[in-house]
Amino acid sequence: YLLKLNILTGMSDVASLGMYNNAVEAMVRHLTVVTPDNDKAFLAEFKNGHTVRDMEHLSCFVPGMLALGSSLFKPSLNRNHQDRPLKPQENFLMSHSQDHLKLADQLVKGCVASYDAMPTGLGPERFRFDE
Numbered sequence: 001y002l003l004k005l006n007i008l009t010g011m012s013d014v015a016s017l018g019m020y021n022n023a024v025e026a027m028v029r030h031l032t033v034v035t036p037d038n039d040k041a042f043l044a045e046f047k048n049g050h051t052v053r054d055m056e057h058l059s060c061f062v063p064g065m066l067a068l069g070s071s072l073f074k075p076s077l078n079r080n081h082q083d084r085p086l087k088p089q090e091n092f093l094m095s096h097s098q099d100h101l102k103l104a105d106q107l108v109k110g111c112v113a114s115y116d117a118m119p120t121g122l123g124p125e126r127f128r129f130d131e
Contacts, residue, residue: 003069011072017089020069024100027062033129034106040113041106042129056126060111063104070097070104 002020006013027043033053034041043059045052073086073094086094115123 003065003072007072011090014087014089017087017093021089021092021096024066024069024096028099028103032103035110039106040110041103042110043107053129054126055110055114055129057111057114057123060107060123063107063111066100066104066107069093070100073097 002016002023005016006020009016011017031044031046031051032041033044042053042055043062045054045056070093073090110129111123114127114129115121117127118124
C-alpha cells in the first residue's frame with residue numbers, strides 16, 4: 001500500500017515512497033533467493049530471527065508491485081508523469097527500476113514453477129523451495 005498511497009496522492013507523498021524503497025531493498029537483501037541459474041527467484045519468510053525457505057502464494061503479487069514501481073517515473077510508461085526534477089526518493093526508485101524489473105521477471109518464473117509443480121496447475125497456498 002505504500003506505493004499505492006504515493007500514486008493516490010498524485011506522487012506527492014514522498015514519505016510513503018521512501019518507506020516503499022526501504023521495504024523493497026530489505027526484501028531484496030534479506031528475503032530474496034535466486035536460483036543458481038539466475039532464472040527464477042523466490043521470497044523467503046523471516047521467522048524467529050531466521051530465514052525460512054517457505055513462500056506464500058500472495059508473494060506472487062510482488063512482481064506486479066515491482067513492475068508498477070519501476071514505471072512510475074518513466075514518461076513513456078506513466079500517463080500521470082509530471083515533467084519536473086525528481087525528488088531523492090523518486091531518483092532512488094528510478095535508478096533501481098531495471099533491477100526491480102529483472103527481479104519481477106525472476107519472481108514470476110518462480111511462481112509459475114510452483115503452479116507447474118501442482119497436479120491441478122493451481123498455485124499452492126504456500127510451498128517450500130530449494131535452490
